[in-house]
Amino acid sequence: MGKLLLTVIRRDLLLAYRRRADVLTTLFFFVIVVSLFPLGVGPEMKTLRLIAPGVVWVAALLASMLSLQRLFAADYQDGTLEQMLLAPQPLAVIVLGKIIAHWMVSGLPLALMAPLLGLQFDLPPEALLVLFAALLLGTPVLSLIGAIGAALTLGVRGGGVLLSLLVLPLYIPALIFGAGAVEAYIAGVSPEGHLSLLAALLIFSGLATPWVTALALRIAME
């Protein structure tokens, strides 16, 4: 089981490494969206500090959503996915491996980049740390929940826009607790409660979504 998981992760990471441009596009999308807000809102640091957590989180939501289609699309097109469904190994584990790999190339870079973007919004250093921790806990939730949407819209007409319609409402709890953690810290309250809830979301979605995604994939490939 563990070996299967590692094999799938290694394979997907290798594939992603061979197509580095794709990974960087998502990251730069995130950077550009976050950088646009001060231009739209105005350079007043007091306002910026206030909206920073929400802006970074919404941008992370959009960026992770954009990269979701890549999760199964390539394997679907070249027939690999069909082989995965036929394989004797449990599909949910393969799916989990793919999700973890997807997070490592799409979610993790966002979390690593976020503190730098937080500086643009004049967040204090400790708040940057909280932002980083919240994104570290929250972005895997986005990948996990998003995987269901990606599997449901596989090969469907207008899949990209449809995917966002399905997945964004389900992202709301992660957004609330993720941005809430940083806001709580800035307001002088301990962010621990928010981070715990994010961790709870992560555990729950980590347990449930691989199975649901596997089911959705079987339906898509029928």
Place this chain on the structure above:
Amino acid sequence: MAINLFKFSSPATFYPVAGKLIPVFYGLAAILTVIGLYLSFFVAPTDATQGEVYRIIFIHVPAAWMSMFIYLVMAGWAGLGLILNTRLSSMMAQALAPTGAMFTFVALVTGAFWGKLAWGTWWDWDARMTSELILLFLYIGYMSLTAAIDDVRRADKAGAILALVGAVNVPIIYFSVKWWNTLHQGASVSLIRAPSMAKTMLLGMLVMALAAWMYSIAVALSRARLIMLEREKNSAWVQDVLEKKS
């Protein structure tokens, strides 16, 4: 009994049964609406604090109840279709979605009017309002997904998974919004009224809710009948039905 129930899960058997049931439910809905509106406008007393404005509650609350209830029923039918592979269950789920979305929309609009008159604001990021808005998004997502997939069986099953995931998510979303809201601004407006609600008010509301319920059943059955005809257009029983009509 079990055999009996499965007999009606065949569209060919259910089509004429639904056809007979629809007028009954429409009739019940009409009668209950008349009684409910009479109770709400002539019997129920004027509210001490809000005046006549509060009477929007007789539309607003039943619509809000139905919006949530229909989502659960829809997810239930969709799940049943997924597990038992019964065609009719999935058709019922699809037939319910537009009605549920309509009630969600009505609840939001009437709520906005009521809010404007009672609190002086069209919209407040209160937990209930926000969840209702997100419920509308979930309905829209379900309808868009099932509409986008051409293969009917796949559309049913994909829609079922989405509806079930949504049903699991609704309470999570509700509580996250609730905590988020209390953190932000505290309870600026409370929807909880004084417990001493006049009995006639409550009665009017319940009768209106029943009317909305009957209407939902009637309209969902009519829509399900159309879906049956469309999906099974190549089968013998549909040809029979159409021949009888023409």
